[in-house]
Amino acid sequence: MTDARADALPPASPLDQDFSRPGRKPGKRSGWRIVKAAWRLLVGIKDFLVLAAMLLFFGLIFAALNARPGTKAISDGALLLKLDGPIVEQPETIAPLALLSGGDTPRQYRLRDVVRAIDTAKGDGRVKLLVLDLDAFGGAYPATLQEVGDAITRFRKSGKPVLTYATAYTDGAYRLASNASEIWVNPLGGTLFAGPGGNQLYYKGLIDKLGVNTHVYRVGKFKSFVEPYIRTDQSPDARAASQALYGTLFAQWREAVAKARPKAQIDAFLSQPDRAVLATHGNIAEANLKAGLVDKLGDRMAFGKRVAEIAGVEANKPAGSFRTISYASWVRANPLPTSGDAIGVLTVAGDIVDGEAGPGTAAGETVSKALLDGLAAKKLKALVVRVDSPGGSVLASEQIRQAILEAKRQKLPVVVSMGGLAASGGYWVSTPADMIFAEPGTITGSIGIFGIIPTFENTLAKIGVTTDGVKTTPLTGQPDVLGGTTPMLDTILQAGIENGYRQFLTRVAQSRHMTPEKVDTIAQGRVWDGGTARQIGLVDRFGNLSDAIAEAARRAKLDPAKVHAEYLEKKPGFAAMLAEGFDSDDDSQQGGDVFAIAAAERRAIVARALGDVTRLVRGGSVQARCLECGGLGPMARPGDQRLLDMAIAKLGL
Numbered sequence: 223m224t225d226a227r228a229d230a231l232p233p234a235s236p237l238d239q240d241f242s243r244p245g246r247k248p249g250k251r252s253g254w255r256i257v258k259a260a261w262r263l264l265v266g267i268k269d270f271l272v273l274a275a276m277l278l279f280f281g282l283i284f285a286a287l288n289a290r291p292g293t294k295a296i297s298d299g300a301l302l303l304k305l306d307g308p309i310v311e312q313p314e315t316i317a318p319l320a321l322l323s324g325g326d327t328p329r330q331y332r333l334r335d336v337v338r339a340i341d342t343a344k345g346d347g348r349v350k351l352l353v354l355d356l357d358a359f360g361g362a363y364p365a366t367l368q369e370v371g372d373a374i375t376r377f378r379k380s381g382k383p384v385l386t387y388a389t390a391y392t393d394g395a396y397r398l399a400s401n402a403s404e405i406w407v408n409p410l411g412g413t414l415f416a417g418p419g420g421n422q423l424y425y426k427g428l429i430d431k432l433g434v435n436t437h438v439y440r441v442g443k444f445k446s447f448v449e450p451y452i453r454t455d456q457s458p459d460a461r462a463a464s465q466a467l468y469g470t471l472f473a474q475w476r477e478a479v480a481k482a483r484p485k486a487q488i489d490a491f492l493s494q495p496d497r498a499v500l501a502t503h504g505n506i507a508e509a510n511l512k513a514g515l516v517d518k519l520g521d522r523m524a525f526g527k528r529v530a531e532i533a534g535v536e537a538n539k540p541a542g543s544f545r546t547i548s549y550a551s552w553v554r555a556n557p558l559p560t561s562g563d564a565i566g567v568l569t570v571a572g573d574i575v576d577g578e579a580g581p582g583t584a585a586g587e588t589v590s591k592a593l594l595d596g597l598a599a600k601k602l603k604a605l606v607v608r609v610d611s612p613g614g615s616v617l618a619s620e621q622i623r624q625a626i627l628e629a630k631r632q633k634l635p636v637v638v639s640m641g642g643l644a645a646s647g648g649y650w651v652s653t654p655a656d657m658i659f660a661e662p663g664t665i666t667g668s669i670g671i672f673g674i675i676p677t678f679e680n681t682l683a684k685i686g687v688t689t690d691g692v693k694t695t696p697l698t699g700q701p702d703v704l705g706g707t708t709p710m711l712d713t714i715l716q717a718g719i720e721n722g723y724r725q726f727l728t729r730v731a732q733s734r735h736m737t738p739e740k741v742d743t744i745a746q747g748r749v750w751d752g753g754t755a756r757q758i759g760l761v762d763r764f765g766n767l768s769d770a771i772a773e774a775a776r777r778a779k780l781d782p783a784k785v786h787a788e789y790l791e792k793k794p795g796f797a798a799m800l801a802e803g804f805d806s807d808d809d810s811q812q813g814g815d816v817f818a819i820a821a822a823e824r825r826a827i828v829a830r831a832l833g834d835v836t837r838l839v840r841g842g843s844v845q846a847r848c849l850e851c852g853g854l855g856p857m858a859r860p861g862d863q864r865l866l867d868m869a870i871a872k873l874g875l
Contacts, residue, residue, distance in 0.1 A: 296555055299545030300353045300385075300533035301343045308360030308856030309333050309370060311610035311641045312571035312791070314582030330582070333366055333641070334767065335553050340373040342556040344380040349547060350533045352377050354386040354402065356395040363610075363642020363855040364471050364663030365752065367397045369766055371478065374401040383532060387525045390506075393417065396515075397475060400482040404528075409519040412506025414495055417475075418468040418854055424450045433680035437707055439716045441723035442670030445747030447847050451674060463748050467665070470751045471854065474663050486514040563780050564788035565771050566602040566629075568593050570622060573847075574614030574647040581792055584611050586618030588792070590625035596790040597629055603785070604635040604774035607655065608767055613646025613847040616671055616722060623729075626654045635777035639770035640664045640761070642855060645749055645848035646671075649760070650726060653733040657773060659765040660752040667755060668848040669730060670747030671722045673715060679706040722844055734759050749848055 307329030314330060343349040352374070362370070378384050384402040389411035391399055396413060399405050407413060429436055429451065436451045446460035456464070479488055491498055491513045502508040510516045520528070526542030536543040572583040579585035596602055607626060613619070630636055638655035640648075645668035652658055660666060682688065682704065689705035692698075700711045707715075727738040727745060734741070736759060744750075744758050755761040763769070772782035 296348055296547055296551060297545065298348045298350060298534065299547045300351050300529055301339065301349045301547045301549070301552055302353045302355065303336070303339070303549050304355040305331060305336075306355075306358040306360070307331060309336055309362040309366050310571070310582070310856060311366075311608065312569050312581050314572075315580035330360075333362075333369065336370055337373045338556060338558070339549060339552050340370075340377050343552065344377040344382060349382070351382055351529070352384045353529055353533075354384065354398060356386055356388040356391060356399060359388075359392060359395040359398075361392065361394045361856040363665065364397075364474065365640075365661035365665075366642040366855075367394055368474075368478065368661055368663050371398055371401045371482070374398065375482070378403060385525070385529055387522065388413075390414075393475065397478060400479045400486075404518060405516040406518045406520055406525045406528075407507050407510055407516045408521055409505075409507045410521075412508075413510050413515065414506065415492055417472045417492070419464070422450065422456075424454050426450070426452060426454045429676075433678070433682075433684050435677045435680055435706060437675045437677065437701075437712060437715075438672065439674075439712075439719040440670070440672035440747075441720055442672075442745065442747030444749070445668075445670035445672055447747075447845070448672050448674060467749050467751060468854075470754065471663060471665075474751075474753075483514065488513075488515065491515060558789075559786045562784040562786050563603045563775075563778075564601050565774050565778075565785050566593070566596050566605045566634075566790050567608055567767070567771070567787045568596075568605060568626070568790045569608045569610075570648065570651055571608075571610045571641075574611055574618045574622070574651070576615050576618045584614070584618070584622070586615065586621035589622050592790045592792065593622075593625040594628065596788070597632060597634075602629075602634060602788065603780055604637070604778040605629045606767070606770045606774050606787075607636065607638045607651065608641060608770075609638060609644040609648045609652055610641035611645070611648035611651075612643055612851040613648050613650070613668065614845060616647065616650070616844040616846050619647035619650040619846060622651045623654060626651065630654055635774050637770045637774040637777070639765075639767045640666055640752070641767075643848075643851050645851050646747075646846035648848075650729065650846055653729040655733065656777065657762045657770075658760070659763050659770045659773070660755060660761040661766065662751065662753040662764060664752030664755070664761075665749060665848070665851050665854060666752060667744070667750040667760060668747055668846075668851070669726055669741070669745035671719060671726060671844055671846045673719055673844045675701050675703070675707065675715075677701070677703050677706045679704065719844065726846070730760075749851065 309331045311333055313332055340352065343352060354374075374384055378401065383404065385404045385406065386399040386402040387406045388395055388399070389408040391407070391413040393415050396415070438448045438452050440448055443457075443459045444463050446457065446463075449457055449460060476488065476492070479486070491509075495509075498509040498513055499506055502512065507516070507519050511519055518525075518528070523542035526544055530536070530542075530544035534545040536545050568589065570584045570589055571581075574584045574586065576586055578587045580588075593605075605626070626636060636655050638644075638652040638658045640652070640658065640660040642661075642664065644652060644660070644664060644666045649666055649669060679689070689702070696708065696710050699705070701707050701715075724738070727741045730736070730741045730745070731738045744760070750758070750760065752761060752764070756764065763773075765773075767787075771785065771787055775782040775785045
């Protein structure tokens with residue numbers, strides 16, 4: 223029986239013969255191969271030209287972005303800070319694909335850039351006033367809000383006005399706005415204050431329904447990060463600690479607002495906001511005005527016209543426009559100083575993870591390499607470690623700590639500057655310091671570690687699946703996520719966690735000149751505010767990053783006025799610079815009223831929960847992490863928001 227496919231082929235001919243061999247004569251087959259080779263060459267040239275054109279295109283954009291500060295002069299106007307995202311210590315890198323996928327790209331604002339922009343503007347005659355657009359503000363940790371608020375106060379004391387606008391202010395946004403000379407709110411909006419705290423998600427019920435067996439190994443009765451996986455509610459110890467922490471931070475918020483706006487009836491509006499709102503027949507904005515919380519009611523157009531009275535009218539623009547100095551342009555035009563001796567500043571920001579990662583995540587390999595490379599240059603006179611982290615991997619924390627110890631071995635003074643957050647692993651990396659600075663609102667402590675291993679033997683049993691096999695030692699196949707762990711393994715892992723906790727206590731004890739027993743009484747995973755942390759010896763002084771740099775200079779026997787900060791971190795990538803270059807200070811992202819803010823905050827809680835679970839599953843190591851810290855800072859990380867968006871898309875919601 224013949225093959226139909228073979229019968230369909232033309233009969234063999236001399237053209238199909240290989241004429242490349244000696245004695246063969248060239249024919250049509252050889253000519254066809256030459257044509258095919260030529261075609262491949264043309265296609266290759268075409269692909270090369272397309273690639274070259276793309277590289278040239280993006281290269282021109284890159285050059286244009288770098289050249290912009292020098293080619294376009296900054297004219298008189300209002301410095302506009304449209305904070306449509308959170309203020310953080312180190313912004314996350316924007317993925318290149320995120321720029322090409324369309325939609326809004328989450329923004330983050332670097333704290334030191336925001337403060338520098340405000341401080342440089344107060345003495346520049348081109349800046350007539352400061353305008354804060356807080357309609358879509360993404361939040362910040364209390365210490366961060368304090369630092370930016372102080373910068374706004376310094377600007378006002380220079381004699382220039384500060385005007386703020388929002389449809390409704392969150393607690394964090396109002397903390398900034400309270401320092402302004404005029405606070406505007408939309409008459410159809412209005413502001414209610416919630417204070418820190420609120421509910422968080424507990425997964426124990428779901429875990430039980432799925433049949434998952436969660437093996438938790440921990441030390442510290444306050445180490446509440448694991449509670450959502452082993453409880454359906456908050457433990458009494460964790461509740462008491464949270465009440466103390468939140469109460470102190472809320473008292474600091476009230477004190478700061480009262481100091482900035484002494485005539486505002488803030489206490490009445492906090493204790494009985496319903497009476498204030500009902501007195502105006504449900505008009506929240508009017509209630510805000512009567513309580514002295516805001517100065518003016520008006521929409522965005524009215525606000526713009528008011529700004530234009532001071533900054534000048536923008537020609538050929540719609541009503542409500544005013545002469546504007548964009549934040550991005552101002553920051554580029556006012557770079558960090560580079561003169562004088564170099565004080566290295568190592569940033570440990572975000573979750574501490576193993577391996578490598580981009581900015582916004584404190585990867586052990588990446589952060590330690592940045593420091594070791596900086597030390598190798600032999601130009602640093604001292605080191606400041608800027609910590610803004612809830613902790614994470616113990617292994618990565620120790621890797622960073624060892625790199626900091628190398629700086630001490632090279633006789634460099636080491637000073638730690640705690641930002642909004644320096645808890646768990648964030649405190650672990652702080653232990654080599656000669657001195658620790660923090661703010662009263664800094665969240666720190668959480669000295670404790672834990673590990674979690676989920677196993678699925680009960681889940682598989684629900685569908686009739688079991689496991690079995692040959693084991694040559696008591697630990698063969700352990701930890702077995704399908705068949706479950708053994709009591710022997712549980713004993714070993716718990717002993718390892720307890721040993722790690724003892725090491726944590728020892729490092730803190732040596733650093734703070736205490737006994738391990740004394741440290742244990744203030745450890746146990748408990749989280750402290752900066753003020754209390756100073757009282758119990760976990761912090762030495764109050765101060766910001768500039769104060770820490772000045773102290774490091776003095777310890778190196780240098781004049782603090784004649785040094786500059788040399789930031790030991792990866793430079794922003796092309797995608798990040800491209801995104802910054804497209805910053806237009808437009809109104810593409812708007813906030814909303816109190817209902818929209820409430821919805822955004824609930825969405826952020828779900829996003830953070832998804833992010834916490836993802837980081838826990840991917841962590842794969844012993845953790846020193848703080849649970850309470852997440853609800854006190856930015857609403858949610860961009861990565862967590864993207865994860866939530868993906869989950870919603872998958873569910874078809």
